[in-house]
Amino acid sequence: MSTQASTKAFKEAQTLIPGGVNSPVRAFKSVGGIPIFIKEGEGAYLTDVDGNKYVDFVQSWGPLIFGHRDASIEKAVIEAVKHGLSFGAPTLAETELAKLVVSCFDSIDKVRFVSSGTEAVMSAIRLARGFTGRDDIVKFTGCYHGHSDALLVEAGSGAVTFGNPSSPGVPADFTKHTLLADYNDIESVKKCFEDSKNIACVIIEPIAGNMGFIPAQKRFLEELRALCDIHGTLLIFDEVMSGFRASLNGAESITGVKPDMLTLGKVIGGGMPVGAFGARNEIMAMLSPEGPVYQAGTLSGNPVAMAAGFAALTKLKEDTELFSTLESRAMKLVEGMKKAAQAYGVEIQINAIGSMFGFFFNENEVLNFADAQTCDAELFAKFHAYMLEKGFYFACSLYETGFISTAVTDAMVDETIKATASFFKEQSNG
Numbered sequence: 001m002s003t004q005a006s007t008k009a010f011k012e013a014q015t016l017i018p019g020g021v022n023s024p025v026r027a028f029k030s031v032g033g034i035p036i037f038i039k040e041g042e043g044a045y046l047t048d049v050d051g052n053k054y055v056d057f058v059q060s061w062g063p064l065i066f067g068h069r070d071a072s073i074e075k076a077v078i079e080a081v082k083h084g085l086s087f088g089a090p091t092l093a094e095t096e097l098a099k100l101v102v103s104c105f106d107s108i109d110k111v112r113f114v115s116s117g118t119e120a121v122m123s124a125i126r127l128a129r130g131f132t133g134r135d136d137i138v139k140f141t142g143c144y145h146g147h148s149d150a151l152l153v154e155a156g157s158g159a160v161t162f163g164n165p166s167s168p169g170v171p172a173d174f175t176k177h178t179l180l181a182d183y184n185d186i187e188s189v190k191k192c193f194e195d196s197k198n199i200a201c202v203i204i205e206p207i208a209g210n211m212g213f214i215p216a217q218k219r220f221l222e223e224l225r226a227l228c229d230i231h232g233t234l235l236i237f238d239e240v241m242s243g244f245r246a247s248l249n250g251a252e253s254i255t256g257v258k259p260d261m262l263t264l265g266k267v268i269g270g271g272m273p274v275g276a277f278g279a280r281n282e283i284m285a286m287l288s289p290e291g292p293v294y295q296a297g298t299l300s301g302n303p304v305a306m307a308a309g310f311a312a313l314t315k316l317k318e319d320t321e322l323f324s325t326l327e328s329r330a331m332k333l334v335e336g337m338k339k340a341a342q343a344y345g346v347e348i349q350i351n352a353i354g355s356m357f358g359f360f361f362n363e364n365e366v367l368n369f370a371d372a373q374t375c376d377a378e379l380f381a382k383f384h385a386y387m388l389e390k391g392f393y394f395a396c397s398l399y400e401t402g403f404i405s406t407a408v409t410d411a412m413v414d415e416t417i418k419a420t421a422s423f424f425k426e427q428s429n430g
């Protein structure tokens with residue numbers, strides 16, 4: 001496989017853009033090698049600037065649940081563009097998408113659109129603080145909620161990949177209200193409530209995808225809900241990644257636990273930059289211009305992005321079998337990988353919900369970030385390089401999640417499993 005053109009492109013990009021990338025995890029730092037520069041995507045495939053083709057299990061880190069260049073999303077975007085790119089004034093498209101989003105979740109009456117997941121979470125936290133009149137927040141080690149200052153503490157994903165759990169440039173004063181607990185460990189949350197009587201909200205990825213793929217245990221979420229109720233603290237489900245990926249109706253439909261607030265991103269924009277946060281009326285009424293909590297955005301509710309999101313969610317809603325079909329395909333993939341690994345004596349932990357899947361090279365069940373850190377990172381890096389060479393594009397960090405799109409066929413899954421088996425065979429031959 002030649003990567004000459006990508007190598008050249010990366011070299012030039014590095015002279016103009018820090019690290020050659022506009023988001024750190026793209027840089028392949030944790031797996032080594034150079035990032036592949038993409039020329040185009042079509043259905044399940046990516047083609048790079050050297051002409052290599054890959055089955056894409058990253059899908060722009062989640063948004064593209066229908067694969068690349070989905071016809072109905074593309075058509076909706078082109079139609080919207082013909083009417084103008086941005087107005088900075090209300091459009092019908094915003095209300096239409098809001099109606100669709102609100103109809104999917106029992107827990108929210110109103111939603112506000114922003115342009116990224118980071119913005120959605122940052123705004124939701126401000127609203128939670130404004131609503132409760134409290135300052136402290138609880139987050140879980142290994143959960144990632146975007147790169148705003150107060151949340152860049154023990155975050156998973158890119159921040160971990162670089163061994164920078166927090167970042168220089170974030171004053172200690174800005175994170176002193178951020179309390180940390182361990183995922184799937186209710187005692188650690190109780191400890192936070194003992195330490196502070198001033199907790200505005202607990203924020204969690206109910207189906208975590210930024211320390212590898214680790215769904216929260218149902219019992220843990222139930223206990224978390226109960227604790228928040230006792231203390232008058234808001235529970236925020238950050239479903240920027242899992243929203244419209246694990247199911248149409250959020251983690252609340254899978255676990256039965258309802259949050260007070262919800263943050264969304266990725267799929268909600270169908271590939272365009274959209275984030276959102278929502279809550280019941282009483283909470284949303286605190287938001288400007290209805291209430292005193294300020295939040296704004298020049299391009300928020302952008303009409304082209306709204307059109308893409310509306311097309312994507314409409315399509316998701318129409319196919320009632322979609323998530324079960326994707327889940328069985330994702331399960332088939334990880335079960336096949338597990339069988340292939342075990343045949344050569346490699347232990348691997350697997351999981352899949354809806355169109356999200358994950359695997360850890362680990363002997364024991366992975367329930368939290370500490371467990372995830374005991375995985376064989378070296379083996380993962382070798383796996384990543386081997387699969388890339390064979391035409392399978394997996395996320396370039398073991399702390400990420402895999403995604404299946406509707407464009408990925410059973411035959412592609414079989415091919416992926418076959419390549420996995422040959423990887424483990426090669427490893428066992430030394």
Ligand SMILES: Cc1ncc(COP(=O)(O)O)c(C=O)c1O
Binds near residue numbers: 061117146205
């Ligand atoms: C759970 C979660 N929250 C927030 C974010 C931040 O979203 P964005 O990258 O759109 O700012 C991400 C990004 O991956 C995420 O996975």
